[in-house]
Every structure is written in C-alpha cells, then in structure tokens.
Amino acid sequence: MPSEESLVRRAQKNDQEAFAQLYEEHFDKIYRYLALRVGNEMEAEDMTQQVFLKALQSISSFRWKGVPFSAWLFRIAHNQAVDHLRKKKKRSSVPLDDSLVASGDSPHAATELKMDIERLLKATKRLTEAQREVISLRFSSELSIAQVAKVMGKSEGAIKALQHSAVVALRRTMLVTEQ
C-alpha cells in the first residue's frame, strides 16, 4: 500500500487515483469530526463536502514540513467548523436530526444512541473549545495523540492534559445529568 506521502505527491501531480484514495481514507473521519462539532447532520454533510473541495483546490500549496496530510485536512475542517459556529451560534439549539445515528441499528438501539449523542453534545458544550476539539479528534475521528497535537499545533503533553481534563469534566457533567 502506498504511503500517505507518496499518495499526496501523486495527487499534487493531478493523479486522480491517488486523490480518490486520500478521499476514501479520510471521508468518514472528517464527517464524524464535523458531526460532533456542529451536531447537525445536514450541516455536517455540506461542510464535509466543502472540506474536500477546498483540499482539492489547495493541495498544491501543501508542503511536507513535519505536518502530515491528515493534520492539514483536519485543520481545514477545524477552520470550517469554527467559521460555521461563529456565524451560526444560535444553531446549537437545533435538535439533532434523527438520522445522525450509526446506520444499521435497530430502532430501539438507534433511539438509545441518539439520546447518547444528544447527551454527549450537551455535555461537550460545557467544555472549553480546546477540550471539545480534543474529544472530537480523539474519540470521534480516532486520531492518535501525535496527530491531534499536529492538528492543534500543541505538544503531545498538552494534548494528554487536555484529554484528561476533558474526560473528567464530561464524567462530572454526565453524572449530574443522570441524577
């Protein structure tokens, strides 16, 4: 399997196959990240498409300087999410779409999962922006500590600390909600 670096170099030379492979590898992760950040299915879908179209337009400007391609892509997604949330602050109260659940679940399981996501979204609102970012990147998009550090431009130690404090805060908030 070709390395990410060779795929990116080929994509920068307009190799369609390489572009398509990069797209397939990152699509679901970017979608999950945005879905958790914005909490709305339609908006997450639109933004996911925008992320890849922006990447397509600007991939020639990407340079390997110790920053992996995935970090660059998530950076685009992060900027999209920040812009979107800044412009549409009031949207945070829009109820979660019914279909923002894992596909293939039974109706009962889907309802439970929806409640879990709603609870999670509510709980993450009490986190700081940096904590929310870490939670989305780590648990939703399944990036490693090192990758999250690259995306956020922080040290790995700082990401570990943020992750710990975010989990503690989530635990506290979810306990309060349960009671």
Add this chain to the structure above:
Amino acid sequence: MKQKEFDNIFDECLERILDGETLEQCLARYPEQAAELKPLLETVLAVKEASAVEPRPEFKARARYQFRSALQEKVAPQRRPFFGWLPRWATALAIVLVVLLAGGGTVAAASNSMPDSILYPVKLATENVQLALTTSDLDKARLCANFADRRVTEIIYMAERGDARRVEEITERLDDRLETLVVLVSELEANGAGEAEAMLSLPDGDADVAPTEPPAVVEDGGRGRGRHGQPRNRAGLKLVVAGSAANNPAVLRAMLKDVPQSVRGALMEAIEVSEEGYARVLATLE
C-alpha cells in the same frame, strides 16, 4: 502518585481501549489505580460509542460523485487528448457531428467494439451522448446499468487476453458508471419517482445497447420490464440491477482460475469494485 504519572497510565489504558481491549483487561493491568481509572474509562467508552456516527450511504455516494466530477474538472486539461482544446458544448457537438457523418453503420459497429479497437472511443463517446440526450433519471439509470454490463463484458475480454492495464482502466470506468447509477437512483428517490413511474420512453436506435450484455440468469417473469426486456419503472430497474449484481461479479470470479497470473490482481480489483458497486446501488434502491 504524581498527576503526570497517572495521566500517562490513563493515556495508555485509553489507547488500549481504543484498540479494542476491554475495560476489565485494562483495569487488571493497574489494580492500584483501578478505582480512579474505572469511571474515566467508562466515560471514554460512552463518548466513543455515542460519537460513532456514520455518514448516510446515499450522501456518501452523492459526495463521492461530486468530488470525482470536481476532480475530473481539475485534471481535464491534462487528460483530454482529442478535444481538450474545445469547450464542452463544442466537444458534444463535434461528437454528434462525427456520429452523424460517420453514419449509423459506424456507430453500430462501435457499439460492439472492445477496448483494443480503434472504434472504442466512438463507443464511449456515443454512450456519453446518449446519456446527455436522455432527460429522465430513470432512463439514465437504465442506460448506466446497461453500460456497466458492457464494462464487465470488456473486462472479461481484456482479461482473457492478459491485458492488465486495460482491465484496470475499464474497472475505473465500471466504478464511475456504478457511482453515477447510485446518484441517479438517489435522485429518483428524492424526486419521488417510484412504482408509479410511467412507461419508459426508449430512444430510437437504443437497440444497440443490448448486444454486449453479459449472460443474465435471473428470471423475473417480465415484471417491471417493457419492450426489449428494458425496465419500465423503479421495480423493473431493481430487477435488472439485482440480476447484474448476482451475475457480473460471479462471472468475473469464475474467470480467475483461467486468466494469466499477471492479470489476476487487476481482475480481483474488478471483482471487488463490481461487488461493492452493485451492493451500493441495491442498498439505495431498497
């Protein structure tokens, strides 16, 4: 214990849990910290489970199609060998003129040509013109299903001749056709074109689509089909696609043992693309 040390243990357990280890296994590694670790790791598990949202298959298919279209737009200047200097409308016009000037005989001959033939580009151009001139999404979907069958026939032909490069190229075209089919079916769904869809208006001269279809074994008793056995409505289209989904990957798989070793990789890729592609179309038709 220092906070930093606990953070490291927590992070190690978290990595293990994200890799699939159970909570109990993690806690057993650090019995002294188990009481403090347990609630945090339970939270991690809950967060991970709650955030496991997946994009809708129809959205994925549409997004993939749009991305590939954008991709082709981007690389088009490098990839257009014949008509690259012409604007799109002029390209279409040129193709129509070539088809008209060359006469029906050339077009008919091209429709049966294989990728190693000089007429093959005419076959592909004719397909694109047919799609461009077709207005109904259902008609377009039916054409795409038919063109996908043609690609499978061409893969078989080139695999038998040991041409791995062409098998790969046609596999890409098969993938494109099946992706387009998913998008068209999604749009049918969105526009409410369902069981009540009227008879298809088959364009004249459409009979040239049929001859290169691979062998079909699915019996449907003619339900949902019009003249020439073409699907009249969404149910008919589903039957046709189900037949191709059952037959095409199976025919390709059956060839594996007979083709040269050098083609097997490309053929495996074609099998995978056809299986996944047809599965996506059928899932969208459900």
